[in-house]
Amino acid sequence: MPGPVLVCAATTRLAVAAHTAALTAGLLPAGPSWRTVLLAAEEPGPGIAARFGTVLRWDDEFGPLRPDGWTPRVGDLPVLERLLTDRWSLTGPLHLVVDGIAGLRSLAPILSRARITVCVSDLASYGPTPVRLPVGVGSRITSLLHLDLLPGASPVLLHEYDRQPVPIPLAALPALLGVPADPPHGVLLLGESLTRRAALPQAVEDRLTATALRAALRARPATPDPDPPPGDGDLVRGPRRRGHGPRVWFAGETVPRGLVREARRLGVPVHVVADPWSVRPALVVGHAGPELAAYAALARAGALPGTAVAALGAGALAGGAERVAAVLVDRTVPRLTGGGRIVAPPPAADLQESLRALAYTLRPGHLPELREDALRHLAGPSAPRSRFPAAGLAALDLPVPSAGTRLRRVLSPGGRPRHGRPVADQPGP
């Protein structure tokens, strides 16, 4: 079949929804004569599968290799290209859509004829390009699309390739994700996902989710469960308070033991759901991850009326991309205090500048033109909120911001400070 083919490689449900939204909004170069192939790592909803000519599952095609763990060897690329071309009938013009760096390091170098669109759906991808791309990939990237997660900020990903980021409107997203049309009720706790490298150690996660459960229950007044379930998916056997207290859901790959213990102690049933979009909560609480960012963006845009979103403590910061996501969430998503209050963040007028400054500190060699932004931002008032590592700043001859504002450390992991310094002294580890 020599016709043109569009291949969308999406590793999460959110990414699949983003790619589909982009396709529907006409942001992808696929006309009516194009064959559309979706390569999904998680089960796409029925609404999405219908929009693609072919739906492939990552595990069937590449298993046991994982989408974020595979960088094919340079020597194997010609053979892999021939095999994929035959297997997927890719003989005509080819356009590949990837959802982030993993795709740019695996499928992009294999499909050497393809032009590439990068379509990102999380805040970690707002940060700078974290690695060197394989030879020949950068030049084939034609555009960068992103879910419009932060009005007023756009990704600095691929900044060095001069691709202007294009936002994908959020309006179509709830339908694509399969969000139920029920009236919002209950609390959804978003846990760490094993598919992402967990930024927090298990003990910290336990403590955080326990605190989060308590705080979330305080935050939501007791609304009777409109439709008590017959007992499926209950985490806790014990005195069940049917009709009392809000429904509590937990979405994540493993349920933290701390949550189990706390739920038992409070006598609150917690229902584990595999898909964070299959419920319609009145309050969503979680870490700075893709689901929380998407929920926050949808709530902010008014696409989920009646749903409030709050972030837990940012906790210990992991590497670059996690740090970017944590900082952006810290600046833009309301925070859930231990006492159950939801505290709105101060208005973030200079979000783009702080993002550019953070990007420069993470990739100074690749983004030298952003040094001016970094200097300007570090001299400004909101610098401490950006959690720059002090040692890193010194190595770049950048001024360390004075910690005039104490960082919001509610629901932080606590315990002994890592380096024995007072919390308000230097931002970040």
Next chain:
Amino acid sequence: MVVLSLISPVRDVAPYVPDLLASLTANARPGHEFLVVDDGSTDATGDLLRRARVPGLRVITRPEPGGPSTARNTGLAEAAGRYVTFLDGDDWIRPGHLADLVAAIETLDCDFVMTDHVEARGTERLLRTTPEARARERLPARAAILPQHDKSMVDYPFTWAGIYRRSLGPLLEFDPRLHTAEDRPWFWRLYRRAASFAVVPLGGVFYRRDAPTALTRIGDARQLHYFDAFDTVLADLAADGEPDVLRYKAIRNYCAIMANQIKIESRLTPALREAQRARAAATLRGFPPELLASVLYGASTERRELFAELLAPPDPAQTPRSARRARNSAR
């Protein structure tokens, strides 16, 4: 009517001449001429070439070696083809590769066309893609010098991976002073001055990486010509008033090559090691400080430490020998 002139500078490549001649034979056709320039070989190269019967072959013998630049220039002076390409004496090409190259440049109608290549190390084969990978598309040559922060076409400086319009004239001439890295300033000038180019993936050139005669493995003064090569690039950029962004790219590349060459300095004589370090230090001091700082911010700790070591003022109480000893014991 000669369509294509292939220029092959060779010196003491007797073990590889049979493969070279087989490549040429498999690509021989009316309108193709093969100019093999014997640059003062002292082994059996000359004999083997004299006895060769390849349609279109012309052997030009230079009694005294002048280096690959002079040899190529000699070939260029004799080339009658509308297009020119190159092949090193220890590499080989697929049957029909040259016809594909000619077809590409005629169809795309641009000043030159670059192609990918296969690295051959023993029986290992590795396909190396061009950094610019939008294939079969006529592109402005100048734009291919960037991006700064990723490999670009000036990071793919292989004359034998391209076919060039003969009418580019002086742009095709090599600097005879340079015996290594002569392709660097050559490509920088080509991408700045030519109008258009294209990239075509053919996988038809095989680049031998384990040939003992390859200049890159020889540890003599010619190994330091990369300094002159990059100084030329920077001087040309300054003389032509090119924007800072190109200068930044050139300096970044220059620093990377200096660091890599010093890392493998053990194959040089002690005197040459000193000379290389001294020249590197002088070069680094000659860069605008803020530009060098900008490059170093993105460099690895290892490289930053090396440059700091190079730029440290010399200890007057230390002789070169004791300095070397101190360095070697610190490793």
